[in-house]
Amino acid sequence: MKKLSIAILAIILTFSISTLFTSCGDNEDDANDAAKEMVAENEDTTEDVAEDTTEAADYSAGKTIYTNKCMACHQENGEGVDPSFPALKGKTADLDIVVNGTDGTAMAAFKDQLSDQEIVDVINYVNHAWGNNADAITLDDITSAKK
Ligand code: HEC
Structure with a gap:
């Protein structure tokens, strides 16, 4: 009986640890996506600024x-x-x-x-x-x- 519960405990533990890792991975992906979006947005802004300077030329x-x-x-x-x-x-x-x-x-x-x-x-x-x-x-x- 004791052995069985240890085995179950071990299974539960393994399961929850692996879930933890997987969800961590997801979070990382989310974070990566968010970072990529931010970079993309920043690039947009940089382009906008560059266009603006061309219009109001620098003499x-x-x-x-x-x-x-x-x-x-x-x-x-x-x-x-x-x-x-x-x-x-x-x-x-x-x-x-x-x-x-x-x-x-x-x-x-x-x-x-x-x-x-x-x-x-x-x-x-x-x-x-x-x-x-x-x-x-x-x-x-x-x-x-x-x-
Ligand atoms: C030492 C004095 C002097 C300097 C320095 C000088 N100019 Fe002149 N500039 C004159 C004179 C005198 C005339 C008139 C020339 C003529 O009758 O064709 C003139 C004429 C001009 C004209 C024609 C004006 C018109 O009525 O159509 C332009 C444009 C011009 N200069 C631009 C410049 C630029 C740009 C610079 C600097 C890179 C410069 N000048 C430096 C004396 C100078």
């Missing part, structure tokens, strides 16, 4: 170049100094002038001073500063503007 690189290379003449407010330095505010930047300069004036050919990418950045900044709102330019535009 900080161009702004730095403007401050270092253009501001002395065209001024921080883009209004220039009349009559020596024309305003850039209220215009679409003349790519030809920025790339090739204007002989006989203080406006240098920036293709000699800046990389193509830097010219793209500074023009896109100028074209979106002080209420300006022109289409974004690309590296190809610089290539075709070069004389």
Whole structure:
């Protein structure tokens, strides 16, 4: 009789332990699923943020170049100094002038001073500063503007 109850006890014990393990496994799976979902949701959010930044483009690189290379003449407010330095505010930047300069004036050919990418950045900044709102330019535009 004693042996039998020990055997039953052992069976019950084995059963409950194995149930415990199985349910633990289930929990792990659930936890994994939840974690995966969270990662997936986070990825969605990251994409959303990335899309948003593209829409509200970042002109900080161009702004730095403007401050270092253009501001002395065209001024921080883009209004220039009349009559020596024309305003850039209220215009679409003349790519030809920025790339090739204007002989006989203080406006240098920036293709000699800046990389193509830097010219793209500074023009896109100028074209979106002080209420300006022109289409974004690309590296190809610089290539075709070069004389
Ligand atoms: C040393 C002074 C000086 C600096 C620095 C300078 N510019 Fe100019 N910029 C001028 C002058 C002078 C003109 C007028 C040239 C002309 O009559 O064609 C001009 C003309 C321009 C124009 C044409 C404006 C118009 O009325 O159509 C643009 C665009 C321009 N500059 C952009 C820039 C950018 C961008 C930078 C910096 C990368 C820069 N400039 C740096 C003096 C300067």
